[in-house]
Amino acid sequence: MLTALDAAAEATPITAPLNPKATELVESDPALKAWALDKFDSNHDGWLTMFEAQPAIAAFRDIADADRDQRVTVHEYKAAIGFLQTRYNVR
Incomplete structure (x- = not known):
């Protein structure tokens, strides 16, 4: 049997904040854009929507943040x- 708390949890989807x-x-950056379009343009229309760009910047941050301090410095970005x-x- 579902409690009220269980029902509320099922009704509320968890969403990540959008940037x-x-x-x-x-x-x-042209290289970042070309990579993101290749990997994250889900409908292959040649444009990234705000929703398609979210996982692209998350993946880029994982690549760029070499010291895993949750920040990307200019050196790490380059x-x-x-x-x-x-x-x-x-390119």
């Missing part, structure tokens, strides 16, 4: 862009 600047970040260019052959 409204995700698309802007992806579009800020190194990650270099990695994308080399590994995924994007």
